[in-house]
Amino acid sequence: MKATPLILTAFRTPEALADLYLADWDLLLRQARRGGLLSSLHALLAERGLLDKVPEQPRRHLDWSHAVFERHALAVQWEVTQIRRALEQTGIPVILLKGAAYVMSGLPTARGRIFSDIDILVPKETVNQVEAALMMQGWATTHHDAYDQHYYRTWMHELPPMQHVRRMTVLDVHHAILPETAAIHPDSAKLIKAATKLTQPGDLAVLAPADMVLHAACHLFHEGELDNGLRDLLDIDSLLRHFGATPSFWHDLTGRAAELELTRPLFYALRYAARLLQTPLPQATTAGLAGPNAALLALMDMLYTRALLPDHPSCSDHLSAIARQLLYLRANWLRMPPVLLARHLFHKAFLSPDKLRESDFEKMRANEAEGRTISRKFRK
Amino acid sequence: MNVAALPLAELECRLNQNGLWLRTGPFVSRIQTTIRSVAADISLLYADYPLEDFGAEAHAFADFHIQIAQPTNLRRWFKPQAMFLFDGASPFKPLPLDQAFPLLEWGLNWCVSAHANDLLIIHAAVIEKNGFAAILPAPPGSGKSTLCAALVQRGWRLLTDELALVRLTDGRLIPLPRPVSLKNQSIDILRDYAPAAVFSRPVSDTLKGTVAHMQPPCNSVARAQEAASAAWVIFPKYQADATTRLEPVSQSRTFMRIADNSFNYSLLGTRGFDTLTKLVGSCLCYDFTYSNLDEAVALFNSLPTDNIPK
Amino acid sequence: MNFNPTSSQAFMLSGSFMPMLEAHREWRIADSLHFSCWGDEYVVYHALSGDTHLIGKAAAHILMALQQAVTDTQSLSRSLAAMMGVRSSTEFMLEMHRILSDLNKLSLIEHR
Numbered sequence: 001m002k003a004t005p006l007i008l009t010a011f012r013t014p015e016a017l018a019d020l021y022l023a024d025w026d027l028l029l030r031q032a033r034r035g036g037l038l039s040s041l042h043a044l045l046a047e048r049g050l051l052d053k054v055p056e057q058p059r060r061h062l063d064w065s066h067a068v069f070e071r072h073a074l075a076v077q078w079e080v081t082q083i084r085r086a087l088e089q090t091g092i093p094v095i096l097l098k099g100a101a102y103v104m105s106g107l108p109t110a111r112g113r114i115f116s117d118i119d120i121l122v123p124k125e126t127v128n129q130v131e132a133a134l135m136m137q138g139w140a141t142t143h144h145d146a147y148d149q150h151y152y153r154t155w156m157h158e159l160p161p162m163q164h165v166r167r168m169t170v171l172d173v174h175h176a177i178l179p180e181t182a183a184i185h186p187d188s189a190k191l192i193k194a195a196t197k198l199t200q201p202g203d204l205a206v207l208a209p210a211d212m213v214l215h216a217a218c219h220l221f222h223e224g225e226l227d228n229g230l231r232d233l234l235d236i237d238s239l240l241r242h243f244g245a246t247p248s249f250w251h252d253l254t255g256r257a258a259e260l261e262l263t264r265p266l267f268y269a270l271r272y273a274a275r276l277l278q279t280p281l282p283q284a285t286t287a288g289l290a291g292p293n294a295a296l297l298a299l300m301d302m303l304y305t306r307a308l309l310p311d312h313p314s315c316s317d318h319l320s321a322i323a324r325q326l327l328y329l330r331a332n333w334l335r336m337p338p339v340l341l342a343r344h345l346f347h348k349a350f351l352s353p354d355k356l357r358e359s360d361f362e363k364m365r366a367n368e369a370e371g372r373t374i375s376r377k378f379r380k
Numbered sequence: 381m382n383v384a385a386l387p388l389a390e391l392e393c394r395l396n397q398n399g400l401w402l403r404t405g406p407f408v409s410r411i412q413t414t415i416r417s418v419a420a421d422i423s424l425l426y427a428d429y430p431l432e433d434f435g436a437e438a439h440a441f442a443d444f445h446i447q448i449a450q451p452t453n454l455r456r457w458f459k460p461q462a463m464f465l466f467d468g469a470s471p472f473k474p475l476p477l478d479q480a481f482p483l484l485e486w487g488l489n490w491c492v493s494a495h496a497n498d499l500l501i502i503h504a505a506v507i508e509k510n511g512f513a514a515i516l517p518a519p520p521g522s523g524k525s526t527l528c529a530a531l532v533q534r535g536w537r538l539l540t541d542e543l544a545l546v547r548l549t550d551g552r553l554i555p556l557p558r559p560v561s562l563k564n565q566s567i568d569i570l571r572d573y574a575p576a577a578v579f580s581r582p583v584s585d586t587l588k589g590t591v592a593h594m595q596p597p598c599n600s601v602a603r604a605q606e607a608a609s610a611a612w613v614i615f616p617k618y619q620a621d622a623t624t625r626l627e628p629v630s631q632s633r634t635f636m637r638i639a640d641n642s643f644n645y646s647l648l649g650t651r652g653f654d655t656l657t658k659l660v661g662s663c664l665c666y667d668f669t670y671s672n673l674d675e676a677v678a679l680f681n682s683l684p685t686d687n688i689p690k
Numbered sequence: 691m692n693f694n695p696t697s698s699q700a701f702m703l704s705g706s707f708m709p710m711l712e713a714h715r716e717w718r719i720a721d722s723l724h725f726s727c728w729g730d731e732y733v734v735y736h737a738l739s740g741d742t743h744l745i746g747k748a749a750a751h752i753l754m755a756l757q758q759a760v761t762d763t764q765s766l767s768r769s770l771a772a773m774m775g776v777r778s779s780t781e782f783m784l785e786m787h788r789i790l791s792d793l794n795k796l797s798l799i800e801h802r
Contacts, residue, residue, distance in 0.1 A: 021438040030445065030467050057441045060498060067497035071647050071740065078738045313468060632731035636744050646740050650724060653735040653742065657726040 005315045007031040011234060012278050014044050018053050025058035027314055035230045035310030036114065038065035043112025072114050076103045079118055079169050084202040086137035090129055094204055095121040095195050097174065097215065101206040102235070104198055109238040117161065117170040123192060124175035131159055131173065138165050156180065177215050178222060182334060186218065186260040209243040210256040217269035218262050224331030226324060229308040236269050237277045250285045267291045272304050303327050384427040392419045401432040401442060405556035405604050408432050409488060410442035415462060418448050421481040421580045425559040425593055428601040444491040448484050450477065466491065479583050482591050485561060489542050492556065493643040499554060500546040500655045501643040506539035506553055507531050512611035512685055513553050515544050515663070517641045523618025526566040529594050530673045531680055533574035538600035539608060548651050551658045552607040557600045559593035567592045573673055611688045613638065613665045624675040627667045634665040662689055713764040716802040717790065719756035723798065739797055748774070749789050753798065760802050763790065
């Protein structure tokens with residue numbers, strides 16, 4: 001392993017950036033851009049009053065990303081307003097998840113955070129009604145391929161992503177936080193019951209603090225593609241620092257983890273947040289969480305301390321690529337029983353063209369003309 | 381030091397190793413490639429451009445880290461390709477190797493249009509004379525580049541052929557002079573029109589047909605740090621056999637058309653709106669139809685300057 | 691998240707027929723609207739949706755009136771008719787409803 005990557009130094013001790021040479025800034029910006037963290041870095045430096053100490057050239061890049069973030073934050077609020085309007089007549093409780101939840105509940109986690117899709121959680125029995133109500137207001141399903149439809153509707157914990165025909169925004173409608181096929185099934189009814197209503201009008205809610213952390217952990221440590229791994233870990237770090245100020249939070253967190261069968265993802269989340277980002281954790285909390293056996297833990301450390309870093313040559317060593325591959329396989333294994341896995345990987349490998357590659361400069365230009373294409377129009 | 385000061389062997393060596401740290405307008409790009417045709421075209425078309433000298437390695441900073449590379453797959457044996465890498469990542473698909481230099485040019489445009497959000501970026505050419513700049517926004521096929529190339533061969537200063545950069549803080553136009561991209565018949569038209577102009581070797585079968593790049597005037601490159609004020613917005617349209625025609629367009633419609641031709645108007649939100657409002661409000665706006673370059677240039681030389689709104 | 695393209699077709703949208711009964715329903719203007727005006731044409735930017743629209747004098751007059759206060763359809767009609775120097779006919783009312791419906795669809799105004 002190389003010396004601590006600059007990107008970790010930046011988020012652990014932003015004050016230390018005052019000593020950087022321009023060439024270090026150059027590298028830091030590249031690592032941050034690859035991890036989708038430029039605007040988060042801007043937000044952190046702004047919060048600590050350090051922006052004015054950044055030399056002119058890198059400062060310009062941070063300001064560029066801040067402009068993207070500012071527009072993004074407004075667009076998220078507008079999109080959430082549209083979703084609320086589309087669903088308010090149904091009377092169905094709608095819970096915002098992840099990025100949109102951080103934005104709408106005004107959490108510090110939202111500062112500088114850019115994300116591609118909006119995710120909501122609704123009771124499983126209402127999924128069809130929700131889909132119909134959204135379609136009435138211009139959202140359409142994105143996966144028309146019969147296999148994809150079947151895959152989502154039978155095995156997944158969400159509808160195929162829906163895209164708004166005019167705004168081109170993507171919405172994921174979930175009825176659970178893990179796929180039906182996964183070995184563990186956190187009870188959605190419990191999550192919905194404990195959810196916190198937002199203060200503005202409408203029926204929107206967000207997960208309770210402990211559940212919000214558990215969902216972030218569960219998402220990150222069941223996720224196969226860790227392109228935004230460090231960003232997701234920073235979410236966890238930020239949520240823990242924010243909610244952790246309330247004394248009862250840590251007790252709730254471990255108790256809730258046991259209740260929802262999410263002790264293991266929580267264990268990993270706390271371990272790697274502390275290791276990579278030096279998140280302060282109460283000793284009683286970490287001591288009370290059971291991890292895997294020593295051999296497995298050593299392996300997981302080897303994998304995650306690499307794969308959670310931005311996929312940039314300056315953050316990688318000879319094991320980084322294999323670490324990413326192994327964690328991809330692990331994530332798929334956790335999500336599905338082996339027979340289904342073989343079938344799914346077969347489909348992914350041979351039947352789904354890599355649609356993202358169909359772009360060319362002209363198409364990119366067309367997208368740029370509509371504003372920055374932050375949404376992934378096609379899911380792999 | 382300018383690119384011209386490097387012998388071709390030294391230029392290739394830099395491109396192969398630590399890269400060529402090239403300044404274009406307000407940006408520094410670090411370019412790396414092992415493809416020799418790209419080196420040759422850079423040497424030809426970027427001869428007058430300054431290289432960044434940082435003194436010590438610790439002070440080196442590039443806005444964009446760019447590589448034109450050959451993919452290392454089987455295809456390279458029977459159908460060689462070139463791909464554009466932005467700090468190692470590939471934002472768009474590879475093209476045939478022959479198109480490596482146009483790919484670099486498109487890639488450099490993408491770097492600016494996808495990032496530089498302290499500027500309102502419009503898909504337009506900008507030229508200037510006597511302190512008055514004209515913005516020529518246009519979709520491909522309108523003859524914008526042909527007209528722009530002709531004007532800069534007749535004494536107008538080139539600010540940009542593709543990306544008009546409007547500074548958000550004061551609405552001034554920031555130059556980004558780069559080689560002018562010409563397509564299909566325009567290449568021969570310009571060769572006839574300006575026999576002394578320098579062109580890259582035409583590359584056929586690109587997405588845009590045959591493409592060649594024209595070296596920007598040395599004086600325009602030398603004045604790349606000199607901002608200009610917009611006086612006119614002119615939507616050019618080449619139409620075979622048409623008489624030269626200049627027709628006023630309302631400012632509100634000009635606003636909408638520029639917004640449609642902007643890369644980051646939406647992203648900039650209220651600042652984009654305010655900047656465009658001021659820009660359009662300070663310009664005379666026209667639709668311009670032409671078929672004859674001499675007439676077009678004569679008309680540009682007689683554009684009104686006394687009633688430009690403040 | 692993707693940002694909205696600009697819309698230059700503010701009034702190409704087909705207005706749906708709104709019943710006359712709604713004369714007393716009140717309208718309010720959307721938050722965060724910005725205007726630029728040249729002659730009889732206005733460019734409106736809606737900062738929340740990110741949409742930009744080109745609108746004519748009549749629609750602009752309605753938005754300006756709503757910027758002063760929440761107003762019902764009937765009062766808006768009277769004010770617009772006076773501005774345009776026409777009498778409030780059935781045809782005029784239909785046109786009025788069409789404009790209001792379009793502005794509503796564009797999220798520039800909404801029912802209180």
